Amino acid sequence: MQVVIYVNFDYICMMNSEREILYYKKYFIDFFMSLDDGAKKKIAYVLDMLKTQQRLNKNFVKLVRDGVYELRAGHNGNIYRAFFIFDEGNIVMLFNGFQKKTQKTPESEIEKAVKLKNEYYASKP
Template sequence: MKKQRHRQIIFYKNYFEEFFLKQKEKVKAKIIWTFDLIEELERVPETYLKHIESTTGLYEVRVQQGSDIFRIFCFFDQGRLVVIMNGFQKKTQKAPKQEIEKALRIKEEYEQERK
C-alpha cells in the first residue's frame, strides 16, 4: 500500500547534494529517513522540522546521528513543496549566522528564478 504524502521534497540546484555526498553512510540514511518522515507526516514535530526565528519562511530540517547534529535549510513553495537547500554539521548552540545568510541568498535566488 502506498503511503500518503503530505509534502513533496525537491532539491534546489546542487547545494544539498554537495553536503550530502560528504556524509557517512549512517548519516545519509538518517537524512533520508527524516525526509521521508517530513513527506509522510501531516504534522511534523519540531524535533525534525523547525522554523528559524527572525526569518521569513526559512526552516531547518534537524537530523541527529549519535552525537552528531546536522541542519539542512529549506522553505515551502506552494504550501506542500519543501525546497531543500544547503546543510551543515552543527557544532554550536545556534545556527551560524553565515549559514543562515547563505540559505536566505539561495531562497532569494530560487524565488527570482520562479518569476
Template sequence: MARTIVFHGDYFMDFYKGLDPKVKAKIQFVLELIKQVDRVPVKFLAPMAGYDGLYEVRIEYQSNIFRIFCCFDEGRLVVLFNGFQKKTPKTPKEEIEKAMRLKNEYFNYKK
C-alpha cells in the same frame, strides 16, 4: 497529503555526498517523515525565528547534529537548500545568510 521534496541547485547534494552512510540513512528517514507526516514534530522540522519562511530540518546522529535549510512552496513542496554539521549551540550566521540568499534566488528564478 504527501509533500514533494525538491532541491535548489546542487547545494544539498554536495553536502550529502560527503556524509557517512549511517548519517545519510538518518537524513533519508527524516525527509521521508517530512514527505508523509501531516504534522512534522518540531524535533525534525522547525521554523527559523526572525527569518521569513525559512525552516531547518534537524538531524541528530550519535553525538552529531546536522541541519538542512529549506522552505515551503505552494504548501506541499519542500525546497532544500544548504546543509551543514552543527558544531556550536548557535546556528552560524553565515549558514543562515546563505540559506536566505538561496531562498530568494529560488523564488526569483521561479518568477
C-alpha cells in the same frame, strides 16, 4: 466468523506522498553526499517524515527566519541541519545543509539559506 477491515482511503492517500521533496541547485546534494552512510540514513528518515506526515515536532523541523525552516537530524553524537522552504502546492525545496558544531546555528548558514530562498523565488517564472 467474519472479519471486517475498515480502511480510511483519504488518510492513506494523504499520508502516502503528501509532499514532493526537491532541491535548489546542488548545495543540499553536495552536503548529503559528503556524509557517512549512517548520517545519510538519518537525514533520509527525517526527509521521509517531512514528505509523508502533516506535522513534525520541533525535534525535526523548526522555523528559522523569513519562511526558511531547519530540518534537524542527529547521528552518533553529530548534529546535522538542512534548510528548506514550503513552496506552492506540496513542494519542499531544499537549500544548503551543514554539520552543526556549536550550540547556536551559525548566522552565516542562515543568511546563506535566506539568500538561496530569495534567489530561488527570483528565478521562478
